[in-house]
Amino acid sequence: MMTDVVDHSGGPTRSGAEQPSASGSEPATAQPAGALTGTAEPTAAARIVQIRERIDEIDNALVALWQERAALSQEVGATRMASGGTRLVLSRERDILERFRTALGADGTQLALLLLRAGRGPL
Numbered sequence: 034m035m036t037d038v039v040d041h042s043g044g045p046t047r048s049g050a051e052q053p054s055a056s057g058s059e060p061a062t063a064q065p066a067g068a069l070t071g072t073a074e075p076t077a078a079a080r081i082v083q084i085r086e087r088i089d090e091i092d093n094a095l096v097a098l099w100q101e102r103a104a105l106s107q108e109v110g111a112t113r114m115a116s117g118g119t120r121l122v123l124s125r126e127r128d129i130l131e132r133f134r135t136a137l138g139a140d141g142t143q144l145a146l147l148l149l150r151a152g153r154g155p156l
């Protein structure tokens with residue numbers, strides 16, 4: 034796994050210095066050949082650009098699904114509490130955790146924990 038180019042900022046936005054210029058495709062500051070894709074070899078660079086387009090599509094879909102899931106989960110909780118029920122149903126959460134662990138292993142468990150947290154908000 035490549036670990037040499039990682040943004041650790043964790044925030045929802047990037048700093049202005051990393052943004053493309055207003056003109057569009059040119060970076061704000063001069064970059065050495067291969068800096069954007071990580072290689073100066075043109076065929077590899079073109080393929081990386083192509084793959085990144087799909088990665089960006091997938092990431093956008095993941096964000097949208099994440100937000101939809103959180104909203105639905107919050108609606109279930111509100112509906113249940115308004116009817117005198119519990120905020121959480123731990124047996125259901127265990128089933129979800131197990132489904133993700135079966136599909137993705139230990140990372141699946143962590144992902145499911147984050148999904149469940151996004152849906153319930155702060156306890």
Ligand SMILES: C=C(O[C@@H]1C=C(C(=O)O)C=C[C@H]1O)C(=O)O
Pocket residue numbers: 105106107109110120121122123125126129148149152153
């Ligand atoms: C959404 C629900 O409510 C809570 C949130 C869950 C979730 O985000 O998947 C699962 C179980 C409940 O603790 C539900 O019961 O389905």
